[in-house]
Amino acid sequence: MSNILCIGAGYVGGPTMAVIAKNCPHHRVTVVDINEAKIAAWNSDDLPIYEPGLLDIVHAARGRNLFFSNEIDRNIAEADIIFVSVNTPTKHFGQGAGKAADLQYWEKTARQILENSSSSKIVVEKSTLPVRTAEAMERILNSNNRGLHFDVISNPEFLAEGTAIRDMENPDRVLIGGRETESCHIADPATAEIYANWVPRERILTTNLWSSELSKLVANAFLAQRISSINAISALCERTEADVSEVARAIGMDSRIGPKFLRASVGFGGSCFRKDILNLVYLCEYYNLPEVARYWEQVVTMNEYQEKRFVSNMISAMFNSVAGKRVALLGAAFKANTGDTRESPALEVVRELLDEHALVVLSDPYALENARLDLGALADRVIFEPDPYAAANSAHAIAIMTEWADYAALDYKRIFASMVKPAFVFDGRNILDHRALYEIGFNVYAIGKPSLNHFINNGNC
Numbered sequence: 001m002s003n004i005l006c007i008g009a010g011y012v013g014g015p016t017m018a019v020i021a022k023n024c025p026h027h028r029v030t031v032v033d034i035n036e037a038k039i040a041a042w043n044s045d046d047l048p049i050y051e052p053g054l055l056d057i058v059h060a061a062r063g064r065n066l067f068f069s070n071e072i073d074r075n076i077a078e079a080d081i082i083f084v085s086v087n088t089p090t091k092h093f094g095q096g097a098g099k100a101a102d103l104q105y106w107e108k109t110a111r112q113i114l115e116n117s118s119s120s121k122i123v124v125e126k127s128t129l130p131v132r133t134a135e136a137m138e139r140i141l142n143s144n145n146r147g148l149h150f151d152v153i154s155n156p157e158f159l160a161e162g163t164a165i166r167d168m169e170n171p172d173r174v175l176i177g178g179r180e181t182e183s184c185h186i187a188d189p190a191t192a193e194i195y196a197n198w199v200p201r202e203r204i205l206t207t208n209l210w211s212s213e214l215s216k217l218v219a220n221a222f223l224a225q226r227i228s229s230i231n232a233i234s235a236l237c238e239r240t241e242a243d244v245s246e247v248a249r250a251i252g253m254d255s256r257i258g259p260k261f262l263r264a265s266v267g268f269g270g271s272c273f274r275k276d277i278l279n280l281v282y283l284c285e286y287y288n289l290p291e292v293a294r295y296w297e298q299v300v301t302m303n304e305y306q307e308k309r310f311v312s313n314m315i316s317a318m319f320n321s322v323a324g325k326r327v328a329l330l331g332a333a334f335k336a337n338t339g340d341t342r343e344s345p346a347l348e349v350v351r352e353l354l355d356e357h358a359l360v361v362l363s364d365p366y367a368l369e370n371a372r373l374d375l376g377a378l379a380d381r382v383i384f385e386p387d388p389y390a391a392a393n394s395a396h397a398i399a400i401m402t403e404w405a406d407y408a409a410l411d412y413k414r415i416f417a418s419m420v421k422p423a424f425v426f427d428g429r430n431i432l433d434h435r436a437l438y439e440i441g442f443n444v445y446a447i448g449k450p451s452l453n454h455f456i457n458n459g460n461c
Ligand code: UDX
Pocket: 157, 158, 159, 160, 161, 162, 220, 223, 227, 260, 261, 262, 263, 264, 265, 266, 267, 268, 269, 270, 271, 272, 273, 334, 335, 336
């Protein structure tokens, strides 16, 4: 039996350790965090994050071999393997501000591990980190005269929110990067052994540390690049009367391109894509590769353009003004099946609409509390309404911001009847039946498709 510790009980640490505990009943898994309220929530039935399937797994393992605690020092002392999944936000000050990762939480954690250890340990980087962070961490950890040795392993997490449990239970691959030193040949198998309890060996990939750290950034950059690529084409479709869904289908059937991650949308969100790409951009600048930096930076620029374009389209469709008009935004989460609003395009649309003096109503089944926190002072100017029908009541426009399945199944006749006319719908996720909405009487605007509206001189309908 090993004592596995995870420092950081967030979106990554919590679900990852729950799945490890479930599949490794012979190991004791403890998750610690400085945030006492968060640990209390992990110990209750009201978990701090919404993730389908998570509560069942926590129920099965909690108190058996899965523990949540605030006692960081004691748990460090008792641990054999320490996963670190503390946050690494974008730095907002000094050199690299706006792009580089802020590693202060990571460094504090490394020092805390050193202070509280009386035996050698394996330290696993789970948070996304810039390439060569492990080197700095190893130096801090191994700067002791107590004969302690720490191996730093990179084991980036590829789970996506909303499908975290499925992704962890059945991963495409588990990546473990280690140094090619003598002791690391021992450390690598120890981390791999944990995953081998449920992941087929051929999917456990071992690389050198730097490849592993870089692969995480590159995987996210490639995924986001596909979305920005199709979103760029959506703008062209709107000008040419091509339909972006048809284009995506046509190109996705080419097995070299593949069909996934080609859904045009109001933009990508989430804690990783923007942060990791900017991190990659900063690395390229640091290593004096300006052309490479600009290439990847464009993926983020295109995403910002897509969010702004969505609001511009709303304004121009609604007779060039949304001032004083009630606009109901359906969805605050950055994607369906999560309560997470970090970098959510919905919140960017809220900010832009408030700038235009619209009366913004925000609806979501799980994410309103996070949305309120993320909006800060602006939250006072937003109406938060979990019920989509109440949100749409008396609105001039509704806009789909998150692809919650329930939003495709609403009674749109009822919604239309309760709205100010002419009534507008803007589908930022292309999940609605646009022709049916048009026939109800809505003026329909989707991403990358010709509009369907009832105004005269409209060539499209
Ligand atoms: C991502 C990576 O997928 C995951 O491997 C990594 O560990 C963390 O970052 P996540 O951000 O949780 O996961 O969700 P993801 O499914 O990748 O979606 C990110 C954003 O892209 C969402 O806002 C989503 O709505 C958007 N998206 C996704 C699109 O707009 N179109 C698509 O075709 C796919």
